[in-house]
Amino acid sequence: xxxxxxxxxxxxxxxxxxxxxxxxxxxxxxxxxxxxxxxxxxxxxxxxxxxxxxxxxxxxxxxxxxxxxxxxxxxxxxxxxxxxxxxxxxxxxxxxxxxxxxxxxxxxxxxxxxxxxxxxxxxxxxxxxxxxxxxxxxxxxxxxxxxxxxxxxxxxxxxxxxxxxxxxxxxxxxxxxxxxxxxxxxxxxxxxxxxxxxxxxxxxxxxxxxxxxxxxxxxxxxxxxxxxxxxxxxxxxxxxxxxxxxxxxxxxxxxxxxxxxxxxxxxxxxxxxxxxxxxxxxxxxxxxxxxxxxxxxxxxxxxxxxxxxxxxxxxxxxxxxxxxxxxxxxxxxxx
Ligand SMILES: O=C(O)CCC(=O)C(=O)O
Ligand SMILES: [Fe+2]
Numbered sequence: 001x002x003x004x005x006x007x008x009x010x011x012x013x014x015x016x017x018x019x020x021x022x023x024x025x026x027x028x029x030x031x032x033x034x035x036x037x038x039x040x041x042x043x044x045x046x047x048x049x050x051x052x053x054x055x056x057x058x059x060x061x062x063x064x065x066x067x068x069x070x071x072x073x074x075x076x077x078x079x080x081x082x083x084x085x086x087x088x089x090x091x092x093x094x095x096x097x098x099x100x101x102x103x104x105x106x107x108x109x110x111x112x113x114x115x116x117x118x119x120x121x122x123x124x125x126x127x128x129x130x131x132x133x134x135x136x137x138x139x140x141x142x143x144x145x146x147x148x149x150x151x152x153x154x155x156x157x158x159x160x161x162x163x164x165x166x167x168x169x170x171x172x173x174x175x176x177x178x179x180x181x182x183x184x185x186x187x188x189x190x191x192x193x194x195x196x197x198x199x200x201x202x203x204x205x206x207x208x209x210x211x212x213x214x215x216x217x218x219x220x221x222x223x224x225x226x227x228x229x230x231x232x233x234x235x236x237x238x239x240x241x242x243x244x245x246x247x248x249x250x251x252x253x254x255x256x257x258x259x260x261x262x263x264x265x266x267x268x269x270x271x272x273x274x275x276x277x278x279x280x281x282x283x284x285x286x287x288x289x290x291x292x293x294x295x296x297x298x299x300x301x302x303x304x305x306x307x308x309x310x311x312x313x314x315x316x317x318x319x320x321x322x323x324x325x326x327x328x329x330x331x332x333x334x335x
Contacts, residue, residue: 008218008226009236010036015047017150027153034154034251039219041254042238044231050143052233055207055284058136061129062175062282065106068125076119078107087172089119102191106175108133110168133173140205140286141169147203147237148288155247156301165296166202170289170316178213178258178281186260186278193281194258196225199240200323202288206236211281212261217254225255227262242290242319245311248302258283292317 012032020026036043065073070092078089092104108118111134120130145163152161178193185191193213208214208230215225216238228236244253261278290296294316303309314322 004229004231006226007228008040008220009042009044009216009228010040011044011046011231011234012036013047014045014049014146014150018047018049018146030150030154032154033147033150037151037154037239037251039252040216041219041252042216042228042236042256044228044234044236045147046231046234048143048235049146050139050235054136054139055233057132058207058284059209059282061126061132062106062177062284064126065121065129065175066104066177066282068121072121072125073104075125076106076121078105079116079119087174088116102179102181102193104177104179108137108173109171110137137171137173137286138169140173141166141171141288144171144203144205144286144288147205151203151243151251155250155299157299161299162202162290165290165294166288168291170292172201172287172289174285174287176281176283176285178278178283180277180280183260183263183276183278189259192257192259196255196257198253198255199238199285199287200242200320201240202243202246202290203240204238205286205288206238207284208236209282211279213258213278213281214256214283215259216256219252219254225257225259228256229262240287241323242296242316245314245319246296246299248298248307248310250302289320290316292320 010032012029014029016025017029020029033043073090073092076090078087078091087107088109090104090106109116111118123130145166148162148166149159153159181191181193186193196217206214210230210232212227212229214228214236216228218224218226238256239251239253241253244251258281261281292315295313296316296319297313298309298311
């Protein structure tokens with residue numbers, strides 16, 4: 001069976017958007033992306049311009065970080081004020097709530113917000129980590145702006161429509177480490193790697209390793225989740241709540257979750273054995289966020305004659321504060 005069997009997320013080649021042979025072809029790529037975002041809310045992007053070596057190196061750094069002794073990671077203990085989009089640092093053992101710990105996270109952003117500094121491990125414990133992360137952060141920002149240009153074009157807006165709103169890179173890079181856990185417990189939903197949720201911000205660019213387990217709500221069958229298996233080198237992108245609102249719900253912010261990876265055929269006879277452990281899983285989401293003082297109002301063309309405008313203008317800061325406090329209750333490192 002093809003590894004993509006049952007998958008509902010289209011695969012789009014971004015190379016012809018980055019280096020378009022003609023304006024028509026560029027527009028066609030943009031249209032494909034927007035079509036996917038209007039329905040399933042997700043798209044796999046291949047040939048997106050971020051080199052495979054950088055992605056692989058990013059996983060290596062993430063693994064090195066999570067392999068640090070707990071005392072070193074505690075040095076980066078996460079700060080999460082009750083409001084705002086500021087999440088910086090490591091969360092795992094100490095602040096992860098009453099249930100068993102099934103994941104750890106390390107979050108960072110731009111390095112020049114004195115009120116909310118990043119929480120780096122000491123340079124001697126992980127030399128080069130900080131420099132790599134900041135470089136990867138800006139690489140992702142560059143690609144994020146290209147994706148936003150594609151979305152603007154696909155919506156019939158000027159190509160640079162969303163760019164000025166994202167000039168400050170208030171984005172968040174998150175390293176996720178899902179610990180090995182009983183496969184049976186995941187399959188019976190006694191444990192969750194990550195509960196079903198929607199993302200809050202503009203969009204999320206996600207890199208996932210080869211383990212699998214990401215599932216996306218099927219737009220044709222609400223409540224039914226379909227596996228979105230990893231494609232080597234691809235990123236998978238989803239719309240966040242803020243962009244859905246900004247487009248008057250023309251774009252869809254999809255529910256997604258992380259559950260048990262598919263059983264390999266060689267291990268199927270072993271299914272149900274409570275001692276079988278899932279492999280650890282590493283993923284790297286990058287959350288694009290508009291400038292916090294920007295005010296977003298439903299984009300032109302999303303409302304008018306016969307199309308009601310559903311939302312009033314709101315500042316990004318107010319929107320995020322409102323949403324963070326009301327959502328993601330099961331999401332223990334975003335509380
Ligand atoms: O780990 C994954 O594949 C998904 C992560 C995710 O959805 C999130 O952090 O919001
Ligand atoms: Fe998510």
